[in-house]
Amino acid sequence: MSSDLYEVLGVARDASGDDIKRAYRQLARQYHPDANPDPEAEARFKEVSQAYEILSDPERRANYDRFGSTDSQNPFGAGSVQDIFDMFFGGAQRGGRRGPQPGPDAEISLEITLEEAAFGATKDVTVNLPQRCPTCAGSGAAEGTSAVTCEECAGAGEVRRVRNSILGQMVTSTPCPRCDGWGTRITTPCADCRGDGRQRTTSVLSVQIPAGVEDGSTMRLADRGAAGPRGGPNGRLFVHLSVAGDARFERVGDDLHHEAHIAFSQAALGASIEVPTLTGTHVIDVEPGSQNGTVHRVRHEGVEHLHGRGRGDLYVHLVVDVPVELDETSTDLLRQWAAHRGEEVLAEATGLFGRRRAKR
Numbered sequence: 001m002s003s004d005l006y007e008v009l010g011v012a013r014d015a016s017g018d019d020i021k022r023a024y025r026q027l028a029r030q031y032h033p034d035a036n037p038d039p040e041a042e043a044r045f046k047e048v049s050q051a052y053e054i055l056s057d058p059e060r061r062a063n064y065d066r067f068g069s070t071d072s073q074n075p076f077g078a079g080s081v082q083d084i085f086d087m088f089f090g091g092a093q094r095g096g097r098r099g100p101q102p103g104p105d106a107e108i109s110l111e112i113t114l115e116e117a118a119f120g121a122t123k124d125v126t127v128n129l130p131q132r133c134p135t136c137a138g139s140g141a142a143e144g145t146s147a148v149t150c151e152e153c154a155g156a157g158e159v160r161r162v163r164n165s166i167l168g169q170m171v172t173s174t175p176c177p178r179c180d181g182w183g184t185r186i187t188t189p190c191a192d193c194r195g196d197g198r199q200r201t202t203s204v205l206s207v208q209i210p211a212g213v214e215d216g217s218t219m220r221l222a223d224r225g226a227a228g229p230r231g232g233p234n235g236r237l238f239v240h241l242s243v244a245g246d247a248r249f250e251r252v253g254d255d256l257h258h259e260a261h262i263a264f265s266q267a268a269l270g271a272s273i274e275v276p277t278l279t280g281t282h283v284i285d286v287e288p289g290s291q292n293g294t295v296h297r298v299r300h301e302g303v304e305h306l307h308g309r310g311r312g313d314l315y316v317h318l319v320v321d322v323p324v325e326l327d328e329t330s331t332d333l334l335r336q337w338a339a340h341r342g343e344e345v346l347a348e349a350t351g352l353f354g355r356r357r358a359k360r
Helices: 005-009 017-031 039-055 058-067 081-089 114-119 264-269 328-341 351-359
Strands: 106-112 121-132 158-165 168-175 198-209 218-221 237-243 250-252 255-263 271-276 281-286 295-298 314-321
Touching (some): 017 039, 114 121, 198 237, 255 264, 264 314, 281 295, 281 314
Antiparallel strands (some): 158 168, 250 255, 295 314
16 A cells, blocks of 8 residues: 555554544545445445554554554565566566465455344355366366477576676566466467466355454455466455444444333332343343432353453443423322422313323
């Protein structure tokens, strides 16, 4: 990525891990392809996910802060010492054929329920990707034939040229133009894949969702992406997860929050109420005199900890409902109750408008 990773996430360079996670969640929700139809949103979502993947890893973040690189093994960037050699000497030290190349990475989006995020699940997803050609088993050659050694490069996959310079003889190396760097040529291509060794196929994959994943998480599955050409290994498959909203709960980390509505008589006199959990229901004892906003904590009824043991908690927030409509009997009882407690209330409405109000 050409942009500064901290700028991509909109955080300061000294941001904490929690700040980075919060920024990523917000941006992931904003730019997720399922929620944002703008064609540019998908590219932005990938950029944000890549930035988070690096900055959420302490080792890779430290390397990036020191060298401006995302490679934890090489401070000079994604290349190697060999790449630096090649930059000055044209690859003179590189030898051997290129060999099968891995296929490109692929990405899919998958929506899961809160229960699936909390406890994990196995989901079947349909993908349309280049897969190894069944006719030629990925070789690219027609049945009964095989690739032959390239006559131009003698199987090296590259051609070298020697030129004189003021520093002496310089050797430059370039991919063989006849075999495109493979070192071998297919003289009789497979009729089904035309020598590529791959065919685009729709298939169903089973994806194991770990317990405790959060909305906006990305799973990286090795060898589940597109197949490489001519027998090359598969690339990676990135699964971007979105957790569907649940009307019962709000998730905060691994804890769940639920609003339980009770009548003011239950709040005043106490009651036992039943509240939902991810696995069923739980009975809560409401103490007499409970106020609006009182919170009850139910241990271990939240989301399972990702890559850990145990679960978060369920927090039940009491919401005391005041009745909007009262019949005549209820009104009389409340007035007697108010009078008994010495509490001033509005006088009883009389006349035509009062009768209409009473009937509502």
